[in-house]
Amino acid sequence: xxxLAILLLLGGLCLARLAAAHHSFAAVFxxxxxxxxxxxxxxxxxxxxxxxxxxxxKDSAGAxxxxxxxxxxxxxxxxxxxxRDETLMAGATVTVEGWAARDDSKLGAVRxxxxxxxxxxxxxxxxxxxxx
Amino acid sequence: xxxxxxxxxxxxxxxxxxxxxAAQPSAERAAPRTAAGxxxxxxxxxxxxxxxxxxxxxxxxxxxxxxxxxxxxPGNSNEAPPYKPEAEAQRQYFLSRRGIDDPMAQxxxxxxxxxxxxxxxxxxxxxxxxxxxxxxxxxxxxxxxxDGRGPPEDAEPSYLGESVAHWDGDTLVVxxxxxxxxxxxxxxxxxxxxxxxxxxxxxRDSFDTIRYEATMEDPAVLTRPWTIRETFRLRPNERIxxxxxxxxxxxxxxxxxxxxxGATEKTP
Numbered sequence: 001x002x003x004l005a006i007l008l009l010l011g012g013l014c015l016a017r018l019a020a021a022h023h024s025f026a027a028v029f030x031x032x033x034x035x036x037x038x039x040x041x042x043x044x045x046x047x048x049x050x051x052x053x054x055x056x057x058k059d060s061a062g063a064x065x066x067x068x069x070x071x072x073x074x075x076x077x078x079x080x081x082x083x084r085d086e087t088l089m090a091g092a093t094v095t096v097e098g099w100a101a102r103d104d105s106k107l108g109a110v111r112x113x114x115x116x117x118x119x120x121x122x123x124x125x126x127x128x129x130x131x132x
Numbered sequence: 133x134x135x136x137x138x139x140x141x142x143x144x145x146x147x148x149x150x151x152x153x154a155a156q157p158s159a160e161r162a163a164p165r166t167a168a169g170x171x172x173x174x175x176x177x178x179x180x181x182x183x184x185x186x187x188x189x190x191x192x193x194x195x196x197x198x199x200x201x202x203x204x205x206p207g208n209s210n211e212a213p214p215y216k217p218e219a220e221a222q223r224q225y226f227l228s229r230r231g232i233d234d235p236m237a238q239x240x241x242x243x244x245x246x247x248x249x250x251x252x253x254x255x256x257x258x259x260x261x262x263x264x265x266x267x268x269x270x271x272x273x274x275x276x277x278x279d280g281r282g283p284p285e286d287a288e289p290s291y292l293g294e295s296v297a298h299w300d301g302d303t304l305v306v307x308x309x310x311x312x313x314x315x316x317x318x319x320x321x322x323x324x325x326x327x328x329x330x331x332x333x334x335x336r337d338s339f340d341t342i343r344y345e346a347t348m349e350d351p352a353v354l355t356r357p358w359t360i361r362e363t364f365r366l367r368p369n370e371r372i373x374x375x376x377x378x379x380x381x382x383x384x385x386x387x388x389x390x391x392x393x394g395a396t397e398k399t400p
Binding site (some may be wrong): 024026027028045047048049050052070073074076078079122125126 | 184185186193229230231232235237239251252268373374375376377378379380381382383386388389
């Protein structure tokens with residue numbers, strides 16, 4: 001099922017004070033703009049201080065939107081059970097949960113990635129406010 | 133000199149390798165001690181606030197509950213720093229810009245005590261005459277003399293400052309001075325001057341925990357000393373990995389765009 005599924009959950013979100021390893025989440029992303037999309041992985045960049053991946057998401061009319069997500073650096077991905085050459089590869093279908101950028105571009109901060117076999121791995125930290 | 137280093141390293145290896153490495157959720161095992169009788173802080177640690185990332189929300193809640201049961205003060209207080217009005221106004225300005233000015237976002241070294249709260253582990257190697265702290269974030273390190281010497285006379289202002297330590301009973305007390313002003317203390321906009329003095333207290337109160345307390349004194353901006361606390365938790369199966377912050381830091385470009393668009397002037 002590759003239909004576009006974007007859920008904007010306003011309110012009720014528990015905003016943790018933890019920031020990502022190096023930057024202020026709130027400068028770019030909106031912790032109140034939860035996003036959940038399902039689509040096909042286009043590319044993966046296994047880089048510091050964040051890894052990135054792009055995912056093509058089709059809506060019910062067949063139009064494709066390309067989302068780009070950023071998440072943990074490799075040192076934290078490995079701790080969450082990720083392997084660079086196995087876990088997330090181009091062509092895979094995944095469901096991504098996270099938060100959208102404030103500017104409404106198709107940029108997101110990933111929290112969870114769910115794979116077709118049911119595995120669900122943390123891809124990034126909880127939404128933060130730049131906290132401590 | 134070389135034999136002394138080799139000997140010290142060998143002692144460290146023996147101390148480290150003799151410690152049981154199995155994860156123990158109970159915090160009631162006694163802290164190990166060195167041959168000299170001091171508590172041994174050696175090990176890989178992470179702030180309790182980061183347990184949520186490493187093990188999930190349930191483990192994080194359990195850790196906080198264990199701290200409460202053991203009488204450890206709650207960490208990561210939301211208490212606002214006791215700033216003088218002008219400094220508080222500056223902090224509010226930085227908050228209104230949602231942390232875009234955070235030096236850490238430029239991959240600059242995170243200062244003291246903030247670096248201890250980052251959600252990445254750090255290793256303490258305790259030797260007879262110094263304590264070495266190795267941080268995963270920024271590849272940062274601190275070499276902290278414990279042989280009674282004072283701070284170096286040729287110190288220049290720096291991100292991590294200059295640390296010297298002494299023992300107060302079973303507590304390692306680290307005095308840190310000679311800071312530059314390019315770091316935040318703990319949280320967005322927590323500025324300070326070069327006169328900042330931080331006193332850290334490390335108490336390994338069980339095998340699995342270090343009680344940590346940092347008191348910041350900076351009369352130019354603070355109305356009184358500001359103390360924050362946290363519990364560090366042993367990560368026996370962890371190792372310090374590489375984290376090269378600057379490699380692909382897209383925030384540098386994004387933040388410049390935000391500044392040009394004026395997008396940061398909105399309130400959070």
